[in-house]
Amino acid sequence: MKQYLRGLRLGFPIGLGYLSVSFTFGIMAVSLGFSWYQAVLISMLTLTSAGQLAGIQVMVNPGQYIAMLISQLTINMRYSFMSVSLSQKVSPKFKGIKRWLLGFFITDEIFAVASQENDVEPKLFLGLSTAPWIGWTLGTLLGSLIGNILPEIVMCSLCIAIYGMFLAIVIPPAKKSKPILIVIAITAVLNCILYYVPYLRDIPSGISISICAITASLIGAFLFPIESEEIENE
Amino acid sequence: MNDFLIYLLILSGSTYLIRVIPFVAVKESITNRYIKSFLYYIPYSVLVAMTIPSAIYATGNVISSVAGLIVGGIFAYRGKGLTVVAIISCVSAFLVECIMLLF
Structure with a gap:
């Protein structure tokens, strides 16, 4: 439980960043003609930014399944490198079904934060993934429902959150x-x-x-x- | 709608498998020094590739974005945590947007 809570805390800024990014995704999906539940379903099951954005653009046209597959594989290829990298950092307890289930949550940011840990425990990783997944889903929901209500200036400022978080991950080790x-x-x-x-x-x-x-x-x-x-x- | 479900399956299924297959497949720890080093650098280079240059357009305005990044960068350099830096970047960008509205 302690591990889970620590992960939860580590994942909070990612969740915050995702909330703002997926908000934009929700707005875009609705403007392309998707309903709010379709947008939310995509976010809940995919949990990726660039891939989803490219995905909805392909989905607008009927029947382009191969194009969808190829674009997704190229855009998401980076994840397989991260997965291999993460496989070297997880604790011995992190095996079997846990890898099959928790592997779903490997995103750029979750991976980057998890990489800062030695011996990543499954519970820590689940905690780390919780806020980002909720943020990503909730942001999509809010964006697709009320995207056009929020003042633009507030929305725009939120979009920088995710990059601020990147700086906080990259700068300290680069300094050393x-x-x-x-x-x-x-x-x-x-x-x-x-x-x-x-x-x-x-x-x-x-x-x-x-x-x-x-x-x-x-x-x-x-x-x-x-x-x-x-x-x-x- | 049918089309949507097939698309959704391809989109989420391919994204899932590309994450999970390498994660499940690599069980041993890699001993090759060069591969280890490559994997060590990957998280940092991925983050920077996502940040530069696209972050300077994040708010839709280069000035407020750069302001947010600089202030956030200074706090990150001083070793502040992820949440603090993320919030400070947003607030700085927001304040600069407000100032720009006045002029």
């Missing part, structure tokens, strides 16, 4: 470790290139995130391979 600082600098430069350069900017964001993160981490792994003790001490 030069290799991490260099890896994230490479990522930032690469992603700006993919974001702004003509033609390259047509690459869907889910894919360009994967390209940048994988390239920068590969460079990091070869330039600054880390001793295993160092990783465990983090």
